[in-house]
Amino acid sequence: MHQITTSITTMTSREIAELTSKRHDNVMRTYRDLIDAGVCPQIEETPYQHEANGQTYTQFLLSKRDSLVLVARLSPEFTGRVVDRWIELESAIAAPAFVVSTTLSGALRLAAEQAEVIEAQAAQLAAAAPSVAFVEKYADATGTKGFRQVAKLLQVKENVFREFLIENKIMYRLGAELTPMAQHIDAGRFVVKAGKSDGGHAYNAARFTTKGITWIAGEYAKHQVAQHH
Secondary structure, eight states: OOOOOOOOEEEEEHHHHHHTTTTHHHHHHHHHHHHHHSSSSSOOOOOOTTTTTTTEEEOOEEEEHHHHHHHHOOGGEEEEEEEHHHHHHHHHHHHHOOOOOOSSHHHHHHHHHHHHHHHHHHHHHHHHHHHHHHHHHHHOOOBOOOHHHHHHHHHHHHHHHHHHHHHHTEEEETEEEEEHHHHHHHTTTEEEEEEETTTTTTEEEEEEHHHHHHHHHHHEEEEEEEHHH
């Protein structure tokens, strides 16, 4: 018999400061900005004792997705270092998670499960990559963008992106148009402009704000990671 144990792995904001050669207070401030923008979730700050002076400070414990988004905003050129560090962290918890089997059949099953873990880790990194690249390039952009423009930026087919928005209750069909849910308009992720065509036909044009573009990039990245499990 063998068993598999799981644990939640995080990376500290102090580690990210070291990997990106940034001051830790700047890293903390940047993450708080991402929280305010709706890009990353609100999380508790945890205390730690500084090795040099013995003083107690606070830090964030970040998931893989949130650490990658943070580094993409903070210092894009160091994203590779953080990805490498995540590979180290996940390898460290993957190895002891298995109990060695004493039978041939058990060993074969164990090998297959280990291969699945490695494939899942690779899939997570691959799924997160488009979001990281997107945030690097467009997080500081200005202006609003339409549905087709955002689908193109995310490198996703329009029909796939449309179904994602509808299934996750981000937008809904109103006649032939996609309309954002009220809570997402209130959160500042969309603007809706009403108007009339030259033929007198009334319409509502929904546009993603800069905040909405960055937020949807993160949500779609999480969706891609879930698809690989």
